[in-house]
Amino acid sequence: MTPAEPPVAVVTGGSRGLGQHIVESFLARGYRVSTSSRTQTDFTSQMLQDHPDRFHWTEVDLEQGDAAKSLVRSVVARFGRIDVLVNNAGYLHQELLLTTPRRQVDSLVAVNLVAPILVAQACARAMTASGGGRILNVSSINAVRGHRGVSVYSAAKAGLDGFTRSLARELGPMNILVNSVVPGYFDSDMTSGVTPENRTRIERRTPLQRLGTVEEVVAVVDFLTSPAASFITGQTLVIDGGLTC
Numbered sequence: 287m288t289p290a291e292p293p294v295a296v297v298t299g300g301s302r303g304l305g306q307h308i309v310e311s312f313l314a315r316g317y318r319v320s321t322s323s324r325t326q327t328d329f330t331s332q333m334l335q336d337h338p339d340r341f342h343w344t345e346v347d348l349e350q351g352d353a354a355k356s357l358v359r360s361v362v363a364r365f366g367r368i369d370v371l372v373n374n375a376g377y378l379h380q381e382l383l384l385t386t387p388r389r390q391v392d393s394l395v396a397v398n399l400v401a402p403i404l405v406a407q408a409c410a411r412a413m414t415a416s417g418g419g420r421i422l423n424v425s426s427i428n429a430v431r432g433h434r435g436v437s438v439y440s441a442a443k444a445g446l447d448g449f450t451r452s453l454a455r456e457l458g459p460m461n462i463l464v465n466s467v468v469p470g471y472f473d474s475d476m477t478s479g480v481t482p483e484n485r486t487r488i489e490r491r492t493p494l495q496r497l498g499t500v501e502e503v504v505a506v507v508d509f510l511t512s513p514a515a516s517f518i519t520g521q522t523l524v525i526d527g528g529l530t531c
C-alpha cells in the first residue's frame with residue numbers, strides 16, 4: 287500500500303441496519319469500503335454516487351456455495367488488498383425447532399455460520415499477502431443465553447464465537463487479529479417484529495433499562511478495528527446493557 291492508498295474494509299450486509307452504520311463509520315475514518323447484500327438500497331446507491339473511488343458494492347447471496355470466494359475476489363480485483371473484515375450479514379428466523387423444516391435449518395446455518403467462515407478464510411488469505419489484518423464477527427446474545435424459537439440461529443452464532451477463538455490462535459502468528467462482538471437487542475429491520483410487550487420485558491430485564499443503539503455497537507467495532515486494540519484477539523465482547531451479566 288502506498289501512502290496515498292487508504293486501507294480497505296470489507297463489511298458484509300452493509301446495505302442497511304447495523305452494517306450500514308459500520309460502512310458509514312469506516313468511510314468517515316478514511317477507509318475504502320466494500321460491502322455486499324442481495325439487494326441494492328437507497329443507501330448503497332447513494333454511497334456509490336458519493337464515494338465512487340472508495341465505495342464498492344457487490345450483489346451476493348451468502349447462502350450460495352461459491353459466494354464467499356467470488357465476493358472476496360471482486361474486492362481484491364477492485365482495491366488490491368483487504369485490511370479489515372466485518373462479518374456482519376446475518377438473518378433471524380424465529381420458529382420452534384419441532385416445526386422447523388430442514389431447508390430452514392440449512393439456510394440459517396449457511397448464512398449465519400458457514401458464509402462468515404468462508405468469507406473469513408478468503409479474506410485471511412488476502413490479508414497474509416499484505417502483512418496482517420483484523421477480522422470481526424458479529425455474533426448475538428442468543429449465542430450466550432437460551433431463548434425460545436431461535437435455537438438454530440443461536441447454534442450458528444455460538445459456532446461463530448467458537449470459530450473466532452480457534453481462528454485467533456491460527457492467525458495470530460500472521461498478525462491477523464480475530465474477535466467477535468455480541469450485541470444485545472437494538473432497533474433494526476431484524477427486530478422490527480418484536481412486540482411492544484416483549485420490548486418492555488427486554489427493557490425491564492436489562493440493567494440499563496433500554497435497548498441498545500446501533501451507534502453503541504459501531505463504537506465497539508471502531509475500537510476493535512483501531513490501533514488501540516492491537517493486543518486483543520480471540521475475544522468476544524458483549525454489548526447488551528448488562529442483559530446477560
Ligand SMILES: NC(=O)c1ccc[n+]([C@@H]2O[C@H](COP(=O)([O-])OP(=O)(O)OC[C@H]3O[C@@H](n4cnc5c(N)ncnc54)[C@H](OP(=O)(O)O)[C@@H]3O)[C@@H](O)[C@H]2O)c1
Binds near residue numbers: 303373469477
Ligand atoms: N438487530 C439486533 O437486535 C441484533 C442483535 C444481535 C445481533 N445482531 C446481528 O447483527 C447483524 C446485523 O443485524 P441487523 O439487525 O443490522 O440486520 P438487518 O437490518 O436485517 O440487515 C442484514 C444485512 O445482511 C444482509 N443479508 C441478509 N441475508 C443475506 C444473504 N443471504 N446474503 C447476503 N446478504 C444478506 C442484508 O441484505 P439483503 O437482505 O439485501 O441480502 C442486510 O444488508 C446480524 O449478524 C445479526 O445477526 C442483530
